[in-house]
Amino acid sequence: MSADQNKSIEPDLHAYADGMLDAPARAAVEAYLADNPGAAEEVAGWKRQNESLRVLYDFPAEPVPRRLDVHHIEREIRPATGRSGRMAAAAVLFLTLGAAIGWYGGGRFSTAQPAEIALADEAMKAHRVYSGEVIHPVEVWAGEKAHLKAWLSKRLDRSLAIPDLAASGFTLVGGRLLPSANGPAAQVMYQDETGRRVTLYIVPVKSDREETSFRHAAIGPLEAFVWTDEAISCALVGDVPRDRLLELATLAYKQLE
Amino acid sequence: MSQLMDEIEECVPALRRYARALTHDPDRADDLVQDSLERAIRKRGLWRPSGSVRSWMFRILLNVYRNDLRRQRRSPAPLSLETIPGGDPAGLDVQPGRLALAETARAMQALPLEQREVLLLVAVEEMKYAEAAAILSIPIGTLMSRLARARSTLRDLTQTGTPKLRSVK
Numbered sequence: 001m002s003a004d005q006n007k008s009i010e011p012d013l014h015a016y017a018d019g020m021l022d023a024p025a026r027a028a029v030e031a032y033l034a035d036n037p038g039a040a041e042e043v044a045g046w047k048r049q050n051e052s053l054r055v056l057y058d059f060p061a062e063p064v065p066r067r068l069d070v071h072h073i074e075r076e077i078r079p080a081t082g083r084s085g086r087m088a089a090a091a092v093l094f095l096t097l098g099a100a101i102g103w104y105g106g107g108r109f110s111t112a113q114p115a116e117i118a119l120a121d122e123a124m125k126a127h128r129v130y131s132g133e134v135i136h137p138v139e140v141w142a143g144e145k146a147h148l149k150a151w152l153s154k155r156l157d158r159s160l161a162i163p164d165l166a167a168s169g170f171t172l173v174g175g176r177l178l179p180s181a182n183g184p185a186a187q188v189m190y191q192d193e194t195g196r197r198v199t200l201y202i203v204p205v206k207s208d209r210e211e212t213s214f215r216h217a218a219i220g221p222l223e224a225f226v227w228t229d230e231a232i233s234c235a236l237v238g239d240v241p242r243d244r245l246l247e248l249a250t251l252a253y254k255q256l257e
Numbered sequence: 258m259s260q261l262m263d264e265i266e267e268c269v270p271a272l273r274r275y276a277r278a279l280t281h282d283p284d285r286a287d288d289l290v291q292d293s294l295e296r297a298i299r300k301r302g303l304w305r306p307s308g309s310v311r312s313w314m315f316r317i318l319l320n321v322y323r324n325d326l327r328r329q330r331r332s333p334a335p336l337s338l339e340t341i342p343g344g345d346p347a348g349l350d351v352q353p354g355r356l357a358l359a360e361t362a363r364a365m366q367a368l369p370l371e372q373r374e375v376l377l378l379v380a381v382e383e384m385k386y387a388e389a390a391a392i393l394s395i396p397i398g399t400l401m402s403r404l405a406r407a408r409s410t411l412r413d414l415t416q417t418g419t420p421k422l423r424s425v426k
Contacts, residue, residue: 011401014408018379020386046408050380052361057381059274067291068273070266074298159302206394230296230317231303 013039017046115233120217120224122180123201123235126187127222130176131197131238138174138189148175152186156204158231163200163255165190168248170198190248198238198245200252205233214249216242225249229256261301264310265294271311271382272318278377279322281366289325293318315382315392319374326370357415364414372407375400 009032015021016029033040066072130137140148145162153160155177162172170190178185178201186202205228217224223245224237234256236249272293276286297317365373378389390400 010405014401014404015386018383045412049361049408049411052358053278053365053376053380056358056361056365057274057278057377059270059277064269064273065287068269068287068294070262070269070294070298073291073294074262077295077298230300230320 013043014046017043017050116215116226116228117217118181119201119203119233119235120226120237122185122203123187123199123226123237124217124219124222124224126178126185126201127199127237130187130189131199137197139176141174142172144174145172148188152177152188152202155184156186156202156232158204160186160202160232161255162188163252165198165248165251168244168251169193170248173197196238196240198236198240198248201235201237202256203233205231214246214253216246218242227253229253232256261310262298265297265314268311268314269294272314275315275377275382276318276322278365278381279373281362289318289321292321292325296321309388312388312392315378316394319392360415361411364411367414368407368410372403372410375403376407376411379404 009029012021012025012029013033016026021029033043140151142148149160149162152162152175162175164172169192171192173189173191175186175188178187180203182203182205184204188200188202189197190200191197214225214227217226221239222237223240223242224235225246226233226235227249228234234252236245236252238245238248240248269290272290273286276289277283280286280289293314297314365376368376374393375389378384378392379386382389384392386397386400386404390397393400395403
């Protein structure tokens with residue numbers, strides 16, 4: 001057996017040790033092991049490891065404590081839908097982290113994660129193109145909010161909420177679908193009574209993105225807060241003071257959860 | 258929706274086992290599972306029926322765990338001998354088995370997290386490689402190389418005094 005052949009059979013050896021091969025593949029590995037006592041010894045060692053780990057981490061059949069009872073958790077969460085209890089605590093934590101990062105970061109990214117930089121960049125470009133638009137700032141106007149929500153949810157394959165930022169003085173203008181590096185993205189636009197606009201840019205994320213706290217970015221007069229939740233990444237962009245934008249981002253974050 | 262709740266509930270024992278194996282700390286493990294369940298139930302609107310609930314729950318648990326680690330930067334606490342299964346603690350005849358398990362436990366703590374995550378999904382949860390790779394969001398080739406490294410590190414760390422034959426690779 002050459003080194004190459006050894007290399008190519010190694011995945012099968014693992015699959016054999018883990019009991020994942022069908023009968024013909026199993027027979028082929030057994031034939032190989034019969035000729036290669038060293039490999040046979042190693043595979044036997046892996047099986048012993050598996051056995052030890054199963055014994056070590058064997059889980060006693062004890063009753064599930066109440067705090068891990070899903071129906072109990074569901075009842076606890078339901079009355080708090082929206083914004084009280086643990087959710088508010090979580091949001092405050094994000095807020096504090098976000099604020100600290102924003103200020104101490106001196107307007108730069110707290111951690112230079114390429115995906116977040118790319119997201120902020122895309123969101124700012126989209127903001128520049130559409131926020132100044134007078135006649136066609138959006139494709140679907142606020143009057144058709146239910147349709148906007150259904151349409152964007154369908155295209156992004158996520159059940160999206162269209163956040164209401166009226167509590168912070170910004171009303172919904174509408175939204176549009178945009179192309180992005182990760183497929184369709186949504187842009188939702190808001191404006192205040194002076195006509196100042198902020199846009200919320202939403203892209204679907206694959207499961208490999210971990211959730212993040214708010215991260216802050218600024219280019220020229222444009223400010224952005226970027227965050228990643230379970231299934232979406234968001235950027236809120238606007239030419240508004242940073243603390244004001246953070247307030248809006250927090251409001252949006254809570255409603256998108 | 259209640260079917261989803263039932264499927265989440267069925268995952269709880271496996272999630273607790275995995276969390277205990279990752280943390281070596283039953284209380285902290287249950288905290289992680291509780292956080293994961295709360296998060297899953299709050300965000301069940303984001304669950305897509307095209308995937309498996311088990312994979313989704315394990316992904317959430319790993320996210321919660323990694324976020325928690327980042328926040329606290331602590332490594333697993335030592336697994337005390339009292340919590341290692343293996344029968345009567347006073348029985349001398351079970352000592353070798355228990356010592357070997359304690360050695361395995363220590364070796365697991367020394368494994369890098371990315372190798373530990375893989376090995377536990379495969380060896381303890383007995384997941385298919387494709388499912389484990391999907392949970393960890395890594396290509397299957399990466400999964401295989403982490404698995405191989407985990408096994409070889411674990412062997413090196415637990416092979417005190419045992420003669421060892423080595424020919425694969």
